[in-house]
Amino acid sequence: MKKIGFLSFGHWSASAHSETRSAADFLHQSIDLAVAAEELGVDGAYFRVHHFARQAGSPFPLLAAIGARTSKIEIGTGVIDMRYENPLYMVEDAGAADLISNGRLQLGVSRGSPEQVIDGWRYFGYAPAEGETEADMARERVEVFLKLLGGEGFAQPNPRPMFANPPGLLRLEPHSEGLRDRIWWGSGSNATAVWAAKLGMNLQSSTLKDDETGEPLHVQQRKQIEAYREAWKEAGHEREPRVSVSRSIFALTNDLDRAYFGRDRDSRDQVGMIDENTRAIFGRSYAAEPDRLVRELKEDEAVQAADTLLLTVPNQLGVDYNAHVLESILTHVAPELGWR
Numbered sequence: 008m009k010k011i012g013f014l015s016f017g018h019w020s021a022s023a024h025s026e027t028r029s030a031a032d033f034l035h036q037s038i039d040l041a042v043a044a045e046e047l048g049v050d051g052a053y054f055r056v057h058h059f060a061r062q063a064g065s066p067f068p069l070l071a072a073i074g075a076r077t078s079k080i081e082i083g084t085g086v087i088d089m090r091y092e093n094p095l096y097m098v099e100d101a102g103a104a105d106l107i108s109n110g111r112l113q114l115g116v117s118r119g120s121p122e123q124v125i126d127g128w129r130y131f132g133y134a135p136a137e138g139e140t141e142a143d144m145a146r147e148r149v150e151v152f153l154k155l156l157g158g159e160g161f162a163q164p165n166p167r168p169m170f171a172n173p174p175g176l177l178r179l180e181p182h183s184e185g186l187r188d189r190i191w192w193g194s195g196s197n198a199t200a201v202w203a204a205k206l207g208m209n210l211q212s213s214t215l216k217d218d219e220t221g222e223p224l225h226v227q228q229r230k231q232i233e234a235y236r237e238a239w240k241e242a243g244h245e246r247e248p249r250v251s252v253s254r255s256i257f258a259l260t261n262d263l264d265r266a267y268f269g270r271d272r273d274s275r276d277q278v279g280m281i282d283e284n285t286r287a288i289f290g291r292s293y294a295a296e297p298d299r300l301v302r303e304l305k306e307d308e309a310v311q312a313a314d315t316l317l318l319t320v321p322n323q324l325g326v327d328y329n330a331h332v333l334e335s336i337l338t339h340v341a342p343e344l345g346w347r
Contacts, residue, residue, distance in 0.1 A: 009346040012051025013044060013333055014085050014253050014317040017063035026325035030061070034069055036326050041073045041080060043330040048337060048347075051081035051113065053317055058091055058131075059123040067100040074108025081113045085211055085253065085317060086193035088119030089145040090128040094152035098179045101156075105183040112186060115211045116152070117193030118145040121281050146202070149192070153206060155179055156187040188246060195287070200231050204238035209249040212309065214290035214319070215281070224276050224290040228252060228309030251315035254307075255292040258300055258335040267324070268294040297339035304344060316346075 019025070019033040027033050041052035052073060058064045070082050082104075087097075105112040118141070124130070128141070135144040155161075160176030192203035193211040197219060200210055212228050220227055232250050239248045257268040271294035281287045293303055304310055318336060320329045341347040 009313070009341075009344075010050040010081075010251075010315040011337065011341060011346065012049060012053055012081065012083075012251075012315065012317050013040070013320045013329070014053045014055065015040070015063075015320050015322045016055045016057075018323050019061050020323060022323075025323040026328075027323045033063070033322070034072075036322065037063075037069055038072050038076055039326045040320075040322070040329055041082070042076055043326060044333055045077045045080040047330065047334050049080060049333050051083060051315070051317070052077075053083040053085045053113070053115070056084055056087045057120075057123065058088070058127050067104050070112065071104040071107045074104060074111060077108075077111075079111075081111050082108055083113035083191070084115045085213070085251075086115040086117040086119070086191075088128075089116050089148045089152070090119055090133065090141055091131050092116075092148055092152075094148045094155060095179060097152060098155045099181070101186060102179070102181045102183040105186045105189075106181055110183065110185055112183075113189050113191060113209075114186075115191040115193050116149055117195075117211075118142045118199075120215070149208075150206070153187060153190060153208070156190070158182045158184070191249070191251070194231065194235075197231050197234050200235040201238040204235045204248065205242050207242070207244050209251075210235050211251050211253075211317075212313075213253045214255065215287055216290075218278055218286045218288040224288045225307045225309040227288065229312050232309060232312045249315060250313045251317050252309045252313045253317040253319055254290065254310060255294075255319045256300065256304070256336060256340075257292070257294040257332060258297045258339050259295060260297065260335050260339065263328075264335075267321070268292075270294075297335070297343070300340050301343045304340070 017033050019027040019029055021028050027036055044052055054063050054066055056063055056066050066084050073082050101114055135141055158178050160178045162177045164172045164177050191209040191211045194200040194203055196217040203210055216227055259265050271292040274291040276291050277289045293300055
């Protein structure tokens, strides 16, 4: 069995070819797609977070709204860029969204990806401390966030408060018990996957990773997952960790599918520079008739190693088409692979 969710980049565009013309369209359609996905039996609804872009920049209102409209589906991010975040405020927002959904939040966080603007986090009032990098700043905030999610009091109460306080130091509210175990780190390298394991975070590995060995993406990711699980075991955590990988997978079952994605039948991994110093490998798309998809996915070592698969969806094609994309995988592909 494997959990299967969708991952939306949340684009909107005024283009005549887009079914998602505005931010309001994106938000309402995302809620509708999560509801439809739950009805189909999809396990998770996840959203990318990018600032200064026509995408989801503020995930918690959307996650809370989906939580109020659904009852079973997991709700998450992939990922929140911690360079932009106040971890204390984020604890409050995450706690509220998790309580609204009755404990279904699966929150992916990370250092973030290449941005729309130069050092965008500076506009939010943040900057690395002297001697730190922006990556250091992000990881430090994650550690603060994780500690606060534990729910221990840390703030000295006012001796003359407006409302009566419980005894002892105060914590942030609302507190959601168990959320600490549902935080994921979006890792682009083996080293940060090991770091995440030591801190007790689940692992998200996307379709983009540092090219550390020159091997195909799925092989590098499988080795990353193995390193993560070994580090988790060495850290002595009591629970079992979760691992997700993201893939663009389209079952070609009708003429519309073939018109949209038939050109991706022979897609291959690509290698490029995402900044001056980082060579990255970008994963291929899968687009084929269901029987061929089954054969190809059996050979994807990372997909086989992960317990959760996030399907990237073309959200600008509308709710109905994306529900069809998900249903095709659940109906024609997942059972043949033993995932359902």
